[in-house]
Each structure stands twice: as C-alpha cells, then as structure tokens.
Amino acid sequence: MKRNEGKRPVEIQGLEARRAALRLLDAVLRRGETLDQAAGAATGGLLTSSDSALARAIASEVLRWLPDLDALIDSATRLRLADDAKARTVLRMMLAQWLRLDTPPHAVVATGLALLTGGPRRLAHGVFGALVRGEAALPSIPTLPESVAERWGDRATAIAAGLAAPPPLDLELQDPAGTGAWVERLGGESLALGHVRLPRGTAVTDISGFAEGGWWVQDFAASLPARLLGPGEGRRVLDLCAAPGGKTLQLAAAGWQVTALDVSKRRLERLRENLSRTGLDAEVIVADALTWQPEAPFDAILLDAPCTATGTARRHPDVLHRIGERQIAEMAELQAKLLERASGWLKPGGRLIYATCSLEREEGEERLPVEGVELDPIRGEELPGGLVPSPEGWLRTDPGMLLDKGGLDGFFIARLINKG
Numbered sequence: 390m391k392r393n394e395g396k397r398p399v400e401i402q403g404l405e406a407r408r409a410a411l412r413l414l415d416a417v418l419r420r421g422e423t424l425d426q427a428a429g430a431a432t433g434g435l436l437t438s439s440d441s442a443l444a445r446a447i448a449s450e451v452l453r454w455l456p457d458l459d460a461l462i463d464s465a466t467r468l469r470l471a472d473d474a475k476a477r478t479v480l481r482m483m484l485a486q487w488l489r490l491d492t493p494p495h496a497v498v499a500t501g502l503a504l505l506t507g508g509p510r511r512l513a514h515g516v517f518g519a520l521v522r523g524e525a526a527l528p529s530i531p532t533l534p535e536s537v538a539e540r541w542g543d544r545a546t547a548i549a550a551g552l553a554a555p556p557p558l559d560l561e562l563q564d565p566a567g568t569g570a571w572v573e574r575l576g577g578e579s580l581a582l583g584h585v586r587l588p589r590g591t592a593v594t595d596i597s598g599f600a601e602g603g604w605w606v607q608d609f610a611a612s613l614p615a616r617l618l619g620p621g622e623g624r625r626v627l628d629l630c631a632a633p634g635g636k637t638l639q640l641a642a643a644g645w646q647v648t649a650l651d652v653s654k655r656r657l658e659r660l661r662e663n664l665s666r667t668g669l670d671a672e673v674i675v676a677d678a679l680t681w682q683p684e685a686p687f688d689a690i691l692l693d694a695p696c697t698a699t700g701t702a703r704r705h706p707d708v709l710h711r712i713g714e715r716q717i718a719e720m721a722e723l724q725a726k727l728l729e730r731a732s733g734w735l736k737p738g739g740r741l742i743y744a745t746c747s748l749e750r751e752e753g754e755e756r757l758p759v760e761g762v763e764l765d766p767i768r769g770e771e772l773p774g775g776l777v778p779s780p781e782g783w784l785r786t787d788p789g790m791l792l793d794k795g796g797l798d799g800f801f802i803a804r805l806i807n808k809g
C-alpha cells in the first residue's frame with residue numbers, strides 16, 4: 390500500500406492562507422467589496438490569526454502593485470491571460486509573495502501551484518520560473534491604475550510614492566503633555582504634541598499601555614480635523630458621523646462636551662468600548678444625520694463625512710480598484726446633504742470642520758462653498774511642520790506628504806464659521 394493511501398491528502402502548510410487570499414482578491418476585484426467586508430467570509434475559517442494576517446498581506450500587496458505585477462506576467466508569456474483568469478490571480482499572488490513579502494521562490498511555488506491544475510498550473514509554473522531566473526523586479530513606486538492616475542492628475546506620481554508600503558502605526562495620546570514620556574516608553578518619534586509614530590508592522594497588542602487607555606490608534610492626518618477645533622473648555626461639540634470614535638476621543642480629551650452621533654449601531658459599540666477603555670465621556674446617539682434634528686445648536690461641529698476613503702489607500706489598497714466616478718458622485722451627493730444640514734446646527738460664531746479621508750476633488754474642494762457659513766481659513770502656524778494650507782485656507786494631505794517621516798493618509802479638511 391502506498392503511503393497516505395485511503396487517508397485525506399496531506400495539506401501543504403500555508404495553503405489555506407493562500408486560498409483565503411484568493412477569495413479576498415475575488416471579493417475585491419470581481420464583487421467590488423472592501424478588504425474589510427470580505428475578510429470575515431474569506432479568512433474566518435482559518436485556524437490562526439497569523440494565517441489570516443498572511444492572507445490579508447498577500448491580497449494587499451497584490452492590490453497595491455497590480456499593474457506592475459501584470460506587466461511582469463505579460464512580459465513572460467505570449468499567451469494573453471484574461472484579467473480574471475485564475476492563473477493570472479495566482480501568479481499575481483506568487484509574485485507579490487516573492488517580491489514584496491520575501492517568501493523564498495520554492496515556498497511560493499509549493500503553495501501557489503497547488504491552487505491550480507492542468508494547463509494553467511503548467512503555465513504559472515513556467516511564467517514564475519522564467520521571472521525568477523530573470524531576476525524580475527518591481528519599480529520603486531507602484532504604477533497606478535490608469536483611471537486613478539488620471540483622477541489624481543499632477544499629484545499622482547507623488548501620491549503613488551507614498552503607496553509603496555503599508556503605513557507606520559500612529560498613536561494619539563490622551564494627554565499631549567505626556568508626549569515626551571510616551572516617546573521614551575514606546576520608542577518611535579512624535580510629529581506633534583499628542584502623537585507618537587511607531588514602525589510599520591508593530592502589532593497593537595504588543596504596545597505597552599493599551600489597557601491603561603492613555604492612547605488610541607489613529608493616523609496622524611486623521612487627528613488634524615479635531616486639532617483644528619482647539620481646546621473645548623466645556624463647550625458643546627457635535628461629532629457627526631463619529632464611529633468608531635477616534636475623533637470623539639480627541640475632542641473629549643481636549644475638554645469638549647461631546648455628542649457623538651452615527652447611524653451604525655455596530656460601529657458605535659466600538660466607540661463605546663473606546664470610551665470605556667480610555668475613561669473618556671461622550672453622549673452617544675444612534676441616528677441618521679439626514680433626518681435627526683438637535684434640540685439646541687452647538688458651539689462646534691465636526692463632520693467626518695462618509696466618503697470613498699481613497700486617502701487610506703496605503704492601508705486599504707482595494708480603493709485603487711473599487712472606486713470610480715459612480716461611487717465618488719454618490720458620496721459627494723451625501724456629503725452635500727450632510728453639510729447643508731450640519732451648517733444649520735451651529736450657534737452664531739460656531740465653527741464646523743468638514744473632513745473626508747478622500748483624495749477626490751468632488752469630496753473636498755468641490756463641496757465648498759456651503760450656504761450659510763463662511764470659510765474660516767486654516768493658518769499655517771496651526772499645522773504641524775511640513776504641512777501648509779491652500780491659499781484659500783483649507784488643507785489637503787496625501788500619502789506622498791511627509792514621506793521622509795513615513796507619510797500620511799489623504800484628507801481634505803476645511804473649517805467653516807457661522808458669522809450669523
């Protein structure tokens with residue numbers, strides 16, 4: 390009797406993670422889902438969290454470098470593989486593991502070819518082998534999908550330079566006065582009071598002080614909208630579209646009396662957990678901002694509007710392939726409605742921060758002006774070193790900025806005032 394006869398075939402180690410990566414890519418590229426949405430179904434059945442992290446890393450690197458991986462594949466075969474051919478997707482994964490995740494070619498072959506059979510398997514073997522023998526390499530800056538490069542115009546190359554790798558890990562501190570002490574305790578560097586940046590790949594659970602609640606994870610650019618409202622001194626602020634609550638925590642820590650509103654009950658659960666871990670306080674309201682009405686006007690409002698999130702492409706490279714004119718137009722329409730409503734809920738002299746983590750003009754510059762409120766220009770001296778407001782007085786950040794320090798998420802931020 391041959392070895393293993395009558396038993397289940399021995400599973401190649403690491404194969405499940407590759408199968409999950411394949412499912413993730415299928416969900417993003419074929420069904421238009423986000424990596425986050427797809428993760429539950431695609432990686433939920435995996436045994437270990439490291440397998441799920443590996444699946445996510447493989448899929449992310451494929452999405453980050455997709456046009457360049459395809460160019461390599463096409464350079465090594467005269468057969469034109471369809472964009473959605475399984476052999477192409479598996480080859481993209483194999484190349485991403487070899488060239489981006491430093492997996493040795495023999496391990497890539499063992500886990501990659503097992504996903505294919507017959508002709509496609511022989512083809513993938515040949516293409517991968519030829520590229521390895523030819524010492525294929527990726528460019529230093531990822532090539533953007535054509536439609537994305539067109540949209541981002543003359544900033545496209547600079548932005549792409551910031552997309553070459555996942556971002557570092559930014560922490561926002563509850564007590565800015567303790568910045569020096571936290572930098573000493575955790576290492577890393579600080580780009581402003583209240584901020585600590587740790588190297589990419591740092592696992593949140595490994596950072597000291599999580600249970601103490603002295604910090605929370607928040608990209609540095611995402612911390613700027615709340616910073617631009619200044620200290621609260623007990624005044625009332627509405628955090629509109631608040632969950633999971635990074636900005637709620639910042640506002641509460643800065644002395645604002647916060648009302649945090651969001652339509653998503655599930656995401657607000659995370660906001661409540663964050664409040665309880667940090668010992669901060671806010672009134673939490675589950676409601677649709679398109680129909681909700683406040684009982685009294687606010688001293689300030691922070692509208693961190695739902696958006697296409699193309700500014701988060703470093704962490705969520707799926708946005709490079711899922712977002713097009715239709716999604717942008719839908720979000721812009723929702724943002725216009727939210728802005729129109731929120732602008733009517735300010736006390737005279739009250740300020741409204743409008744922010745989106747999008748790189749699209751339709752979700753930023755083109756949402757201004759807003760009837761009933763005027764631009765309250767952001768001044769250069771209010772911003773951390775290296776960032777400058779536009780001549781009009783709003784702020785745009787993108788992943789190509791502060792690159793020598795690890796880059797930033799893309800945000801549009803404008804501050805408006807009710808002069809009423």
Ligand SMILES: C[S@@+](CC[C@H](N)C(=O)[O-])C[C@H]1O[C@@H](n2cnc3c(N)ncnc32)[C@H](O)[C@@H]1O
Pocket residue numbers: 629630631632633634635636637650651652653656676677678679693694695696
């Ligand atoms: C960009 S996220 C907010 C992130 C949050 N401000 C933070 O810092 O953690 C946008 C939020 O808008 C919420 N949202 C979308 N449509 C909404 C609506 N009509 N009313 C209230 N919230 C809405 C979503 O549930 C989502 O939590």
